[in-house]
Amino acid sequence: xxxxxxxxxxxxxxxxxxxxxxxxxxxxxxxxxxxxxxxxxxxxxxxxxxxxxxxxxxxxxxxxxxxxxxxxxxxxxxxxxxxxxxxxxxxxxxxxxxxxxxxxxxxxxxxxxxxxxxxxxxxxxxxxxxxxxxxxxxxxxxxxxxxxxxxxxxxxxxxxxxxxxxxxxxxxxxxxxxxxxxxxxxxxxxxxxxxxxxxxxxxxxxxxxxxxxxxxxxxxxxxxxxxxxxxxxxxxxxxxxxxxxxxxxxxxxxxxxxxxxxxxxxxxxxxxxxxxxxxxxxxxxxxxxxxxxxxxxxxxxxxxxxx
Amino acid sequence: xxxxxxxxxxxxxxxxxxxxxxxxxxxxxxxxxxxxxxxxxxxxxxxxxxxxxxxxxxxxxxxxxxxxxxxxxxxxxxxxxxxxxxxxxxxxxxxxxxxxxxxxxxxxxxxxxxxxxxxxxxxxxxxxxxxxxxxxxxxxxxxxxxxxxxxxxxxxxxxxxxxxxxxxxxxxxxxxxxxxxxxxxxxxxxxxxxxxxxxxxxxxxxxxxxxxxxxxxxxxxxxxxxxxxxxxxxxxxxxxxxxxxxxxxxxxxxxxx
Numbered sequence: 001x002x003x004x005x006x007x008x009x010x011x012x013x014x015x016x017x018x019x020x021x022x023x024x025x026x027x028x029x030x031x032x033x034x035x036x037x038x039x040x041x042x043x044x045x046x047x048x049x050x051x052x053x054x055x056x057x058x059x060x061x062x063x064x065x066x067x068x069x070x071x072x073x074x075x076x077x078x079x080x081x082x083x084x085x086x087x088x089x090x091x092x093x094x095x096x097x098x099x100x101x102x103x104x105x106x107x108x109x110x111x112x113x114x115x116x117x118x119x120x121x122x123x124x125x126x127x128x129x130x131x132x133x134x135x136x137x138x139x140x141x142x143x144x145x146x147x148x149x150x151x152x153x154x155x156x157x158x159x160x161x162x163x164x165x166x167x168x169x170x171x172x173x174x175x176x177x178x179x180x181x182x183x184x185x186x187x188x189x190x191x192x193x194x195x196x197x198x199x200x201x202x203x204x205x206x207x208x209x210x211x212x213x214x215x216x217x218x219x220x221x222x223x224x225x226x227x228x229x230x231x232x233x234x235x236x237x238x239x240x241x242x243x244x245x246x247x248x249x250x251x252x253x254x255x256x257x258x259x260x261x262x263x264x265x266x267x268x269x270x271x272x273x274x275x276x277x278x279x280x281x282x283x284x285x286x287x288x289x290x291x292x293x294x295x296x297x298x299x300x301x302x303x304x305x306x307x
Numbered sequence: 308x309x310x311x312x313x314x315x316x317x318x319x320x321x322x323x324x325x326x327x328x329x330x331x332x333x334x335x336x337x338x339x340x341x342x343x344x345x346x347x348x349x350x351x352x353x354x355x356x357x358x359x360x361x362x363x364x365x366x367x368x369x370x371x372x373x374x375x376x377x378x379x380x381x382x383x384x385x386x387x388x389x390x391x392x393x394x395x396x397x398x399x400x401x402x403x404x405x406x407x408x409x410x411x412x413x414x415x416x417x418x419x420x421x422x423x424x425x426x427x428x429x430x431x432x433x434x435x436x437x438x439x440x441x442x443x444x445x446x447x448x449x450x451x452x453x454x455x456x457x458x459x460x461x462x463x464x465x466x467x468x469x470x471x472x473x474x475x476x477x478x479x480x481x482x483x484x485x486x487x488x489x490x491x492x493x494x495x496x497x498x499x500x501x502x503x504x505x506x507x508x509x510x511x512x513x514x515x516x517x518x519x520x521x522x523x524x525x526x527x528x529x530x531x532x533x534x535x536x537x538x539x540x541x542x543x544x545x546x547x548x549x550x551x552x553x554x555x556x557x558x559x560x561x562x563x564x
Contacts, residue, residue, distance in 0.1 A: 037531075063536045063538065273533070
């Protein structure tokens with residue numbers, strides 16, 4: 001009997017992905033940066049670098065420092081602004097056959113709304129990821145992500161303005177991530193993604209100075225994976241919308257942990273720096289795992305943790 | 308730019324704390340330009356996590372590439388354990404290198420490990436028969452850290468060495484030698500080395516109105532222009548990526564601090 005290949009496709013609300021592997025915002029540029037290194041059309045989707053209404057210069061360097069099994073960054077959301085994105089970056093992305101998800105960040109609710117309206121008016125964008133969790137900017141970002149009422153307000157505003165599925169990216173720098181997840185679900189989010197980076201810092205002891213110009217930064221990489229996994233498991237058990245897992249995924253085994261914990265899809269971030277082909281290897285590894293366990297599709301695996 | 312597995316041919320002691328890694332990497336050898344770099348994965352473990360950037364030190368024929376590296380931490384320490392025959396995960400060539408101005412005499416100014424990318428530039432200059440129009444000033448703290456002097460002389464360049472302790476060549480700083488060199492010939496300066504040296508070289512170049520290209524160093528996470536971690540400030544106020552718009556910049560455009 002001929003064995004059929006496992007079905008890797010998955011739905012995130014109205015968004016259909018050919019496989020559950022997305023690139024995390026801020027780690028994959030605008031896609032083009034990786035074009036020569038992997039087949040972009042094999043990805044489940046591309047989430048581009050966070051966009052603001054107006055161009056942002058970002059923080060002064062040094063912006064990154066390596067820590068054991070991790071990377072601290074304080075880029076400060078340097079980006080070219082929504083209009084330049086539409087003019088210069090979207091034409092390349094639009095020609096790909098994979099969904100393009102745009103991560104948006106506003107300084108206030110009005111900006112989130114304007115971004116959602118503008119990006120809903122152009123062709124080639126499959127969904128919005130609402131960033132309420134960037135720890136490296138003073139206004140906006142995590143200010144909205146650490147208070148469930150504010151998180152719900154942003155979500156409602158984007159929901160009302162956008163004609164696209166919306167994913168809200170949650171911050172782990174909170175006491176109770178479940179309450180935030182529930183609040184954005186109630187406010188109309190189609191999905192949640194978690195986790196963004198954990199705030200951290202590093203000090204040069206000889207100089208007694210912080211290693212980052214911004215003093216604190218966001219920690220990513222394998223160091224944060226157990227925390228991310230725990231939060232994904234908690235949130236997946238508490239909401240009825242799809243959860244997208246993110247945080248330190250380097251290999252297919254890491255991604256499988258998140259899927260089993262309840263994530264419908266995953267985002268690969270820091271791994272793209274270490275191994276530009278990480279996403280390709282993860283997709284193949286998930287497929288191989290499903291075949292080996294006689295699972296016909298991803299859905300049979302999602303949330304299948306045995307307790 | 309490509310990700311590939313190179314084969315280690317040798318990994319040899321070059322000077323105290325400095326190694327020369329020779330790899331077989333045909334695609335890299337063919338595509339590489341002086342001043343470009345590659346991102347190298349030093350091991351399969353998660354700590355150190357990130358790749359390490361190294362400038363391309365030399366290209367031999369169409370197959371072989373040299374990397375000159377100083378052992379400074381965990382990553383470079385792991386690199387010293389590589390043996391010939393082992394595979395090495397590389398991404399490159401990356402970034403914008405030197406643009407050699409054939410019509411003008413060249414002055415290479417290298418401080419310490421700054422010789423790493425300038426040696427490749429010297430190779431290209433010599434290959435184009437311009438070695439005799441080219442001078443190289445090589446500076447180091449002491450004679451054991453003075454690298455590539457003999458090789459550059461063999462290639463036909465006029466080489467002058469300077470050490471901070473006077474153990475070889477003139478005693479002093481590399482910038483002391485620049486004034487003598489530039490008055491008559493008005494060369495284009497190509498420089499790489501520690502930041503204070505680059506700043507001094509750039510200041511002198513501007514003072515004499517000479518064209519000057521500098522290779523900047525920065526901590527890099529991706530090397531691909533994606534993470535925006537390695538930016539340097541330009542006089543325009545822009546923060547630009549050292550890995551993509553650089554690592555070689557026009558000295559006049561850099562916001563020196």
